[in-house]
Every structure is written in structure tokens, then in C-alpha cells.
Amino acid sequence: MAPAGREWVKPALLMAPAILYLTIFIVYPIIDTIIIAFFPEGRFSTESLEYLLYSPLSKFWDAIKFTLILAALVVPIETVLALIATLVLLQPFKGRDTAVYILSIPIAISDVAAGLIWYSMLTSKGFVNKVLIELGVIDSPIYFFGYEFRDRALLAIVLAEVWRSMAIVFIIIFAGAQLIHRELFEAADVFGASFWVKLRHILLPMIKPSIQAALIIRTLFAFQVFAVVWILAGRDIPVLAGEAYYNLVEIHRFDVAALYALIIAILSMTTGFLYLRMLRARHLEV
Amino acid sequence: MASVRLEGVVKRFGRTIALRGIDLEIRDGESMVLLGPSGCGKTTTLRVIAGLERPDEGRVYFDDRDVTDLPPRSRNVSMVFQSYALWPHMKVYDNIAFPLKVRRLPESEIRKRVRWAAELMEIEGLLDRYPHQLSGGQRQRVAVARAIVVEPEVLLMDEPLSNLDAILRVKMRSEIKKLQRKLGVTMVYVTHDQVEAMVIGDRIAVMNNGRIMQVGTPSQIYKEPANTFVATFIGSPQMNILEGFVDDGKLVVAGSELLGVEAEARGRVLVGFRPERVLIGVFDGLVLEGVVDFVESLGSLTIIHVALDSGSKIVVSISGEADVEQGSRIRLTVPRDAIHLFDPESGSAITHGV
Amino acid sequence: MRPSDIVRVAFVAALVTWTLLPIVIAVLYSVAPESEYYSDKPIPTSFTLDHMRVLWNLGARDAIVNSIIVGIGTVALSFALGIPAGYALARYVFPGRDLVKLGIVATRMFPVIVIAVSLLKTFLRLGLNDTLPGLILAHTAMALPFVVLISSSVFAGIPRELEEAGYVFGLSSIGVFFRITLPLAAPSLAAAAMFTFLLSWNEVFIASALTLTNRTLPAFILTSALATPTDPIKFAAAVLMIIPALLFILIARRYLITMWAVGR
Numbered sequence: 079m080a081p082a083g084r085e086w087v088k089p090a091l092l093m094a095p096a097i098l099y100l101t102i103f104i105v106y107p108i109i110d111t112i113i114i115a116f117f118p119e120g121r122f123s124t125e126s127l128e129y130l131l132y133s134p135l136s137k138f139w140d141a142i143k144f145t146l147i148l149a150a151l152v153v154p155i156e157t158v159l160a161l162i163a164t165l166v167l168l169q170p171f172k173g174r175d176t177a178v179y180i181l182s183i184p185i186a187i188s189d190v191a192a193g194l195i196w197y198s199m200l201t202s203k204g205f206v207n208k209v210l211i212e213l214g215v216i217d218s219p220i221y222f223f224g225y226e227f228r229d230r231a232l233l234a235i236v237l238a239e240v241w242r243s244m245a246i247v248f249i250i251i252f253a254g255a256q257l258i259h260r261e262l263f264e265a266a267d268v269f270g271a272s273f274w275v276k277l278r279h280i281l282l283p284m285i286k287p288s289i290q291a292a293l294i295i296r297t298l299f300a301f302q303v304f305a306v307v308w309i310l311a312g313r314d315i316p317v318l319a320g321e322a323y324y325n326l327v328e329i330h331r332f333d334v335a336a337l338y339a340l341i342i343a344i345l346s347m348t349t350g351f352l353y354l355r356m357l358r359a360r361h362l363e364v
Numbered sequence: 365m366a367s368v369r370l371e372g373v374v375k376r377f378g379r380t381i382a383l384r385g386i387d388l389e390i391r392d393g394e395s396m397v398l399l400g401p402s403g404c405g406k407t408t409t410l411r412v413i414a415g416l417e418r419p420d421e422g423r424v425y426f427d428d429r430d431v432t433d434l435p436p437r438s439r440n441v442s443m444v445f446q447s448y449a450l451w452p453h454m455k456v457y458d459n460i461a462f463p464l465k466v467r468r469l470p471e472s473e474i475r476k477r478v479r480w481a482a483e484l485m486e487i488e489g490l491l492d493r494y495p496h497q498l499s500g501g502q503r504q505r506v507a508v509a510r511a512i513v514v515e516p517e518v519l520l521m522d523e524p525l526s527n528l529d530a531i532l533r534v535k536m537r538s539e540i541k542k543l544q545r546k547l548g549v550t551m552v553y554v555t556h557d558q559v560e561a562m563v564i565g566d567r568i569a570v571m572n573n574g575r576i577m578q579v580g581t582p583s584q585i586y587k588e589p590a591n592t593f594v595a596t597f598i599g600s601p602q603m604n605i606l607e608g609f610v611d612d613g614k615l616v617v618a619g620s621e622l623l624g625v626e627a628e629a630r631g632r633v634l635v636g637f638r639p640e641r642v643l644i645g646v647f648d649g650l651v652l653e654g655v656v657d658f659v660e661s662l663g664s665l666t667i668i669h670v671a672l673d674s675g676s677k678i679v680v681s682i683s684g685e686a687d688v689e690q691g692s693r694i695r696l697t698v699p700r701d702a703i704h705l706f707d708p709e710s711g712s713a714i715t716h717g718v
Numbered sequence: 719m720r721p722s723d724i725v726r727v728a729f730v731a732a733l734v735t736w737t738l739l740p741i742v743i744a745v746l747y748s749v750a751p752e753s754e755y756y757s758d759k760p761i762p763t764s765f766t767l768d769h770m771r772v773l774w775n776l777g778a779r780d781a782i783v784n785s786i787i788v789g790i791g792t793v794a795l796s797f798a799l800g801i802p803a804g805y806a807l808a809r810y811v812f813p814g815r816d817l818v819k820l821g822i823v824a825t826r827m828f829p830v831i832v833i834a835v836s837l838l839k840t841f842l843r844l845g846l847n848d849t850l851p852g853l854i855l856a857h858t859a860m861a862l863p864f865v866v867l868i869s870s871s872v873f874a875g876i877p878r879e880l881e882e883a884g885y886v887f888g889l890s891s892i893g894v895f896f897r898i899t900l901p902l903a904a905p906s907l908a909a910a911a912m913f914t915f916l917l918s919w920n921e922v923f924i925a926s927a928l929t930l931t932n933r934t935l936p937a938f939i940l941t942s943a944l945a946t947p948t949d950p951i952k953f954a955a956a957v958l959m960i961i962p963a964l965l966f967i968l969i970a971r972r973y974l975i976t977m978w979a980v981g982r
Contacts, residue, residue: 088891089810093818096803096866103859104825107836114835159733166729179971180734183741186913186963188920190936194956195744201949205743208760241740253975273722295827302829305922305936309944319831319923326835327927339832350827416882436885443886449879453901466888514887 108343115336126333137316141338145317147232148307149300152239157293159240160248164255164285165277178252185245193309196238197223223310231311238306243299247292254288255281294349301345318342365550366426366517367392368413373422375408382408384574386422390518395544395551397565399558401597404571406554407522413552414520415439426517437466442516444524448507450495456506457491463514481509484543501532508540512547519544521553525560537563558598562586570594592634592711595704601639601667604678607708608635615650615703615718618674622650625718627705633714634706639667639681641702644688650698652678656688670694741960748953755950769954773943776951778958781938784850785919788934791854792918793911796861797869801907804869805895809878819867826863833859834927841928848930856928857918865914868977872906873899909973912966919962935959 115126130138163181167174184192199205200222207219222230258281266276304319313324322338325331368390375383383405390396398406411417412424415436424432431439442463450459460481464474482488485505495503504524511519524540525533541564544551553564561568562582570577570585570593578590589595595603608617610629615622617635643649654672666686670678680696688694701717747755748769750762806812807819837856838847846852876899884894900907922936929937935958943955967974 085810086812089806089812089815092802092806092810096799096822096862097818099799099862100822100825100859103837103855104828104833107833107840108828110836110840111832114839162729163733166726166733171726175971177730177734179967179974181737182971182974183737183964183967185974186916186920186966187960188922188936188963190920190922190939191956191959191963194939194952194959195740197949198744198747198953198956199740203756203949205739205747205760208758211758212760241736245737249974256975298827298829302831304831305940308940319829322831322835323923323926326838332835332839336835339829339835342829343832346827346829350824414882414886416885435890436882437888437890441886443883445879445883447877447879449877449883451880451883451898451902463887466893510887520886 111336111339111343115333115340118333126331126337129331129334130337136334137313137321141316141318141321142341144232144307144315145301145303145319148235148239148303148317149297151236152243152303153293153296153300155236156240156244156247156296157289159244160251160292161289163244163248164252165281167252168255168281181248182245184242185249187242189242189303189305190309192238192242193306196234196241196306197310200234200237225314228311228314231315234310235307235315238310239300239303242306243296247296250292250295251285251288254285258284294352298346298349301342301349318345365392365548367394368518368550368552369425370409370412371423371425373409373412373419373424375405375412375417375419381574383412383419386412386574386576388569388576388579390550390552392427393548393550395541395553395564395566397553397555397561397568398571399555399561399565399568399597400571400577402556405574406556406571409571410443410520410522410552410554413518414441414443440514440517441520442511442514442518443520443522444504444507444511446523446526448495448503448524448527450503450506450510452495454494455491456487456493456495456498459495459506460491460510460513463510467514477513478509481513484512485509500528501536504528504532504536508543512543512549515547515549517550519547519549519551521551523554523556525555525557533560540564558600570597572597588713588716589636589704590713592636592706595636595706595713599638599640601679601681603636603638603704605634605636605706606676606678608633608705610705615705617650618652618672618676620650620652622700622703622718627715627718629705629707629714632708634708634711636704636706637698637702639679640683641699642678642680643697643699644680644682644686644694645697646695647697647699649700650703652696652698654678654694654696656690656692656694659686659688659690661685668694670696744953744956747950748957750950752948752950769948769950770958772946772948773951773954773958776946777933777938777942778935778955781933781935782958784929784932785934785936787850788853788857788925789915789918791850792857792861793914795854795858796865796914797907797911799858800862800865801869803866805873805899807866807870808873809881819870822863822866826867830856830860830921831923834924837924838927847928848932850932853925853928853932853934856924857921860921860924861914861917864917865910868910868913869903869907872903872910875906876902906973906977909970909977912970913977916962916966920959 116122118125130136167178202219202221210216211219220230221227222234262280263276266280302319303317304323307315307317308320308323313320318338318341322335322342325338326335370386370388373383373386386409398409400406408417412419415431415434419432423430426439454462457478460478461474464477482491485508487502487505487509490498490502490506498506507524525536528536537560555561565582567579567581568585569579572593578585578594585594585598589598592605596605606617608615610625610627610631610633613623613625615625652672654670656668657671657677658669660667664684666682666684668680668682668686668688670680672678703718704716705714705718706712707714746762749765749767751764751766754762754764807815841847841852880902881894881898884898889897920936922940925934925937926940933941939955939959943952946952
């Protein structure tokens with residue numbers, strides 16, 4: 079029969095391989111990670127937790143601190159920038175599409191490449207220092223990298239992260255704004271609405287769902303920030319994912335790595351839960 | 365060619381019931397129009413015949429073959445969709461040829477049949493184009509060509525003219541009718557437009573709320589509506605319906621009386637009469653008096669809104685210009701044979717003409 | 719030009735510069751001779767492929783080959799598993815459908831880092847660690863939810879009547895899928911495939927954790943290329959990384975916005 083009925087055998091068969099795969103490769107590993115973190119020898123143990131909290135080698139509190147600081151800086155900045163970009167690109171003009179494509183480029187660029195690209199901008203022989211020296215603004219280069227310049231390194235990381243992940247926020251918000259019917263703006267024009275009135279009372283309320291979605295997706299991924307930090311600051315600026323990587327790959331403390339993974343998961347799940355609840359709320363509004 | 369028979373077809377979508385028991389026989393070679401307001405179940409009925417929906421209850425027969433459980437491809441039906449559903453990745457030629465290719469006809473036969481259908485629909489010049497390069501009217505013709513090229517047993521049409529402009533619609537509806545006559549194919553045609561239904565249907569099935577309200581020729585539907593729904597749905601302006609009373613051969617309505625009524629009715633009735641059957645002046649029949657409320661001059665037609673002395677309002681339609689003025693008193697006559705009586709409870713017709 | 723237009727042009731120019739300048743600089747510095755990079759000139763004027771060559775010999779060649787194999791493998795596996803599921807989500811109404819969709823959104827949201835620890839342990843046991851098939855399996859876990867959701871929205875965007883016309887004119891459901899649905903979905907799915915390839919190409923955490931000698935390009939860069947003292951070699955690494963990304967934007971730009979409007 080045509081797939082118009084409410085049969086369930088066919089969709090179940092079609093869905094089964096994907097669901098099975100996700101169960102084996104995502105659901106099971108999550109359970110396994112709990113076991114690795116807390117049942118290393120088959121018995122319950124808090125050794126990993128104690129290491130995390132009390133070992134002088136552990137950088138846990140710093141990692142939490144910097145992960146949250148980065149999220150708190152990067153996400154709002156890139157959202158505001160993406161909103162501005164949406165505003166100036168909403169009305170069609172010659173070259174608009176090209177500008178949209180250019181602003182979208184970083185969505186396809188890896189965090190590794192983004193870190194290195196910003197290294198080329200900010201290192202002591204980088205573009206920014208050379209231009210500032212050329213212009214006579216400074217005599218000797220500003221150092222962004224190295225343990226004693228941690229605050230500047232943080233700034234460099236924020237710049238690179240905003241640069242890299244603004245694209246996804248922009249695309250989600252821009253896509254949402256594109257769906258708004260032009261007539262809604264024209265109607266506002268007819269009634270003599272000013273730019274600010276249109277922004278506040280038409281555009282913002284209508285793209286609110288897109289903004290919310292973008293915000294939460296980005297917050298979620300911000301908790302996983304890794305390669306940009308690793309490349310620009312190493313463990314000088316510890317973050318949760320970086321510590322997980324260090325414990326897993328460099329010192330092979332599987333239990334501690336698992337614990338870091340779980341902490342990231344819990345942070346993400348809390349945010350994800352908000353996301354799903356909002357999706358449902360939006361569904362009810364329609 | 366084949367006849368189509370639906371027996372007790374029920375279709376539910378979740379909690380909503382789309383069809384509440386459809387019994388319908390479509391004769392071999394006949395053009396049957398399913399007419400009704402949106403949501404009445406006419407398209408669902410068509411899709412059940414096509415095999416795109418499986419009925420929850422009831423059976424579907426082509427001739428005496430039970431096709432209820434057969435997929436569309438085993439039914440030898442074809443269909444013109446409301447959106448035309450031309451495949452955008454195929455040229456016009458390939459769209460029309462597709463059903464034949466699927467049936468694995470030899471290439472030369474396919475070419476011959478496509479040319480035949482294209483000539484019939486006057487689209488020979490468009491075969492090399494893609495659907496997006498065509499106008500709405502041209503797309504419609506391609507969709508019809510694709511539907512007739514397989515010489516189906518049953519040709520199904522789902523509001524095929526609803527996306528065309530008014531002028532094209534008038535032209536195409538007579539063309540479709542002529543085409544159906546010429547091919548002698550059994551056709552089921554869904555529309556919400558009563559004029560279209562009248563032109564195209566050998567018979568019309570008027571549907572409402574998942575049920576068939578009446579099946580009959582266009583003239584039967586117009587002259588002898590089976591109930592108040594059909595009576596008011598067909599005809600423009602709508603049939604006037606007033607409350608009345610029958611007692612001992614006497615019909616009382618809107619303060620007027622009509623004697624010698626030979627109806628089996630007793631007590632309260634609904635009295636219906638079409639605006640275009642009302643005469644200005646006093647003749648034999650039901651005489652009504654009132655004040656002209658409002659006049660719409662449409663050139664070939666004048667529509668007069670009258671407030672009767674009893675307080676009811678009726679609409680009268682006079683062919684040509686009429687010399688009436690707003691606010692003036694008017695006397696009207698409804699001839700006996702133009703009066704329909706309906707049961708006030710069920711809405712079913714009691715008699716046509718008194 | 720009205721004042722508001724000037725403001726707009728200024729903003730657009732600033733945003734475009736902000737996005738493009740770092741890429742241009744990285745590319746220029748990656749092909750500048752060392753002497754020029756360590757001079758004070760902001761914009762180098764000479765051209766050399768020395769850094770690329772060093773990087774190439776350092777192991778970038780093998781890493782690129784590995785990355786391409788893993789990327790293609792990931793696309794193939796995640797599409798083979800994800801397309802049927804995406805189609806089912808788009809076209810069938812079945813009990814638990816919303817729950818399944820929520821579950822897939824949830825796995826998409828789930829940090830892939832989490833599965834790395836467990837996978838490494840399991841792969842060590844099975845001898846799959848440091849193998850490309852092992853990495854393909856892991857990257858497919860990351861890409862599959864994306865493929866399911868994006869293909870489901872692609873299929874949902876194809877008018878149902880086009881498929882129904884296929885049924886009426888003689889096709890079975892398999893025939894409809896391969897002769898009507900798939901050709902219509904092909905351009906969007908191709909864009910999605912390219913993006914899936916990029917997901918794998920760009921992924922560094924799992925790749926570094928699961929491989930040691932069979933590095934993919936980002937894993938190779940994170941471990942080996944970063945260790946070189948010569949900056950331009952690092953920039954050359956960045957340029958190698960972003961070439962597929964730029965190609966993707968160039969080829970699939972028309973699908974970018976629609977992909978993210980619904981796909982997320």
C-alpha cells in the first residue's frame with residue numbers, strides 16, 4: 079500500500095537500523111562511561127572523584143571556571159553579532175547573497191583550523207602585531223600566548239570561538255528571519271512604523287524561536303570547547319573537554335576522563351532538557 | 365472501462381471520521397462528480413477509489429473485482445492531482461511517457477501513445493520542456509495527458525481546475541467533459557464548484573460531513589433536492605427557506621396562505637423556493653408581500669432582497685433589469701410547482717411542488 | 719544613498735572583513751617564505767610552497783588519505799543507516815514517532831566526547847583502536863542523528879502528491895522511492911553528504927583518542943604539526959584543513975540556509 083496509512087511495521091523496519099546503531103554507539107557508551115568512572119574494578123569506587131576534587135594534579139575547578147567563563151563570554155557576543163548581521167542582511171541588495179555565504183564560511187571550518195588561523199592573527203609575528211607596529215601604535219609586539227599572558231590568551235580564545243561559531247548562530251537566526259513574510263514588514267511600513275518599532279514588535283518576536291534554538295545549541299556546544307583552547311593555550315587555560323582529552327590520551331586515566339565526560343554530559347543534558355522543553359512549548363503555541 | 369462500487373466505506377484519521385459509510389455506484393463510462401464543501405470527504409472518497417487510502421471498513425469493487433486491498437498500481441486507475449503533481453525532474457514527454465514505461469511498453473508504442481495524448485491536449489510543442497517552464501494552464505493539460513495516456517479503467521480528477529484563473533477554468537471544464545465523452549472513460553471528478561459539477565457530471569454525488577446527501581443527475585439535484593443541505597448548497601443565490609405550517613390542505617407561511625396543497629405533510633414544515641422562480645406581481649401560487657430592502661443589479665440579472673411583512677427576509681432573482689426601487693412595497697408570487705417542503709426535524713424533502 | 723544605507727554598507731563590510739581577513743592572512747602566511755614572515759611586513763609578497771612540502775613529508779599526506787577514507791566511509795555508513803530512518807520519520811505517522819524524533823535530537827545534542835572514553839576501551843579490547851574502520855564507526859555515531867534529521871526534512875519538503883502520482887501510475891513503494899523521491903531529494907542530500915563529510919573531516923577529539931599511527935588530518939595536526947617550531951607550517955596545516963570547507967560553501971551555498979532552517 080501507499081505510505082498514507084498508519085501502519086507501523088514498515089516505519090519500524092526503516093527506523094530499526096539507525097536506532098539500533100545509536101543504541102550501541104551512543105546509549106551503551108554512556109552507561110559504560112558511568113561504569114568506567116565509578117566501577118573501575120567492578121566495585122563502586124570514588125577514587126576518580128577524589129582525584130578530580132583533591133589531587134594537586136587535577137585542574138578541575140579551573141576547568142569548570144574557564145569553561146563557564148568562555149560560554150558566558152562567547153555565546154552572548156556571537157548572538158548579538160549574528161543579530162546585527164541578520165538585520166543588515168535581511169533586506170535584499172546587490173551582493174547580499176555573497177555576503178551571506180561569506181559569513182557562513184566558518185560553519186564548515188574546524189576548531190583546529192580556527193585556532194591556527196587566529197594564531198596567525200595574534201602571535202607575536204602575527205598580522206595584528208605587525209600592523210600595530212607598522213602604524214606606530216606599539217613599539218614591541220603584544221604577547222597573547224604563554225602562561226604569564228593567560229588573560230590575553232583568554233581574549234584570543236574568545237575571538238577565535240566567536241569567529242568560528244558565530245556562523246551557525248547567524249544561519250539559524252537568518253533562516254528563521256527569512257521565513258517571515260515580507261508583507262508583514264510592508265504592512266508595518268504602510269502604518270508608518272519606524273525601524274525600531276519594526277525591530278522590536280515584528281522581527282524580534284517572530285525570530286524568537288530561532289534565537290532560543292541557536293542560543294541553546296551554542297551553549298551546549300560551548301561546554302565541549304576543546305581544540306581552539308588546546309591550540310592557543312594548552313592546559314594553561316584548562317577546560318573540561320581539554321582535561322578529558324589530557325586524562326584519556328596523555329596520561330591514560332580512563333576513570334578520570336570518564337568522569338569529565340560525565341560532567342560535560344550532565345551540563346549538556348541540563349541545557350538540552352531546557353531546549354526540548356522549549357521546543358514543546360513552541361509546539362503548543364502554534 | 366469499468367464500473368466502480370463503494371460499499372459501506374468508512375475512513376478515520378485518528379479521532380476524526382472522514383467517511384461515515386459511503387455507498388456509491390459509478391456506472392461504466394459515466395462521469396460522476398463528487399461535490400461538497402471542503403472537509404466533506406469528497407477527496408478522501410476519490411483517494412479510496414485510487415487506492416491511496418485504505419478504508420477502515422467497507423469494500424471497493426471495480427466491476428465485480430474486489431480491489432479494496434490492492435495497491436494503486438494494480439487497479440489500472442489514473443489521476444489528475446490538484447497540484448498536477450508533474451515530476452519536476454522529468455521533461456513533459458517523460459512525464460507523459462512514465463506510466464507507459466512503468467508498464468514496460470515497447471519504445472515505439474510509447475512514442476505513438478504520447479504523441480496521441482499530446483495532440484489531443486494540444487501540447488505537442490511543449491514535450492521538450494520541464495514543468496517549471498510551463499504556465500498553469502499548460503501544466504494542467506500535461507497532467508491530463510499523462511492521465512489519459514494509459515487508457516485507464518477509471519479516470520480520477522481531484523479539483524483539477526482549482527488552480528486556474530476563471531477564464532481558463534470555464535474553457536477547460538467543457539474540454540474535460542468533451543474528452544471524457546470522446547474516450548468513454550469512467551470518470552470520478554471532485555470539486556467544490558457547483559457550476560463545474562453541473563457541466564461535467566452525468567450524475568452528481570453531493571457530500572457533506574462524510575456522508576452522501578444525494579446522488580442524481582444535475583437536473584434532479586437542482587429540481588428535486590433530497591434535503592435542505594442539497595437545496596441550499598446547489599443554486600446561487602441560495603434557495604429561500606422559511607418556516608411554515610400545513611393543515612388540512614392549507615399551507616401557512618410568512619403570514620400568507622395557500623389553499624389546495626396536496627401534501628402528506630401535517631404540522632410544521634420548512635418551505636423552500638429558489639430565488640429565480642419567484643415572480644413579481646400576483647399570480648396563482650403563494651403570494652408574499654414586503655418591502656424592497658436592497659437591489660443588486662448584475663446586468664443580466666437583478667437580485668432583490670425583500671423584507672417580508674412577517675419579518676423574514678428572502679432573495680428574489682429576476683432575469684434582466686427589473687424596475688424596482690429600494691424602500692418600495694412589492695408583491696411576489698411563488699408558483700406552486702416551485703415550492704419544496706422539507707421536514708423541519710430531519711431536513712429531508714417531503715414534496716417538490718404543491 | 720540614504721544614511722541608513724551607508725550604515726548598512728558599513729556593517730556588512732565590517733562583518734565580511736571580520737570573517738574573511740583571518741582566513742586570508744592564514745593563507746598568505748602559509749605560503750610566505752620564513753624570512754618574510756619573521757620580518758615586520760604585515761602582508762608578505764613572495765610565494766613559496768616550502769611549508770606545505772615540509773608538512774606533507776611530516777605525515778600530512780597519509781593523514782589526508784586517512785581523513786578522506788574515514789570521511790567517505792562515514793558518509794556511506796551514516797547515509798545507509800540514516801536515509802531509511804529519515805524517510806520513515808518524514809512520511810509515516812506511527813505511534814511513538816515524536817518520541818523517536820526527540821530521542822534522535824537528544825543524541826545529536828549529546829557531546830561526542832562522552833562516547834570517546836568508552837569506545838576507546840571497547841576498541842582496545844576488540845583490536846579496533848588505531849584502525850580506520852573503528853574511527854568510521856565512531857564518526858557515524860556522531861553523524862547519524864544529523865543525517866536522519868536532515869534527510870527527514872528533505873523528504874518532508876518533497877510534495878506528497880508527486881509520490882502519490884508515482885503510485886497511481888504504476889510504481890511500488892520501492893519504485894516510488896528510487897524513481898521519484900530520491901532523484902528529487904538528490905541535490906539537497908548531496909549537500910548534506912558534503913556536510914557529513916566535513917563533520918568527519920573536522921572532528922579531532924575522537925580521532926586523536928582512537929588513533930595513534932593512523933592519524934586523520936586534524937589529529938595529526940593536533941599532535942605532530944603543533945610540535946613544530948616554525949609558525950608558517952602551522953598555518954599551512956590550517957590551510958589544508960579548510961580547503962574542503964571552502965569547497966563546500968562554494969558548491970553547496972544554495973542549500974546552506976534551507977539546511978539549517980529546518981535541520982538544526
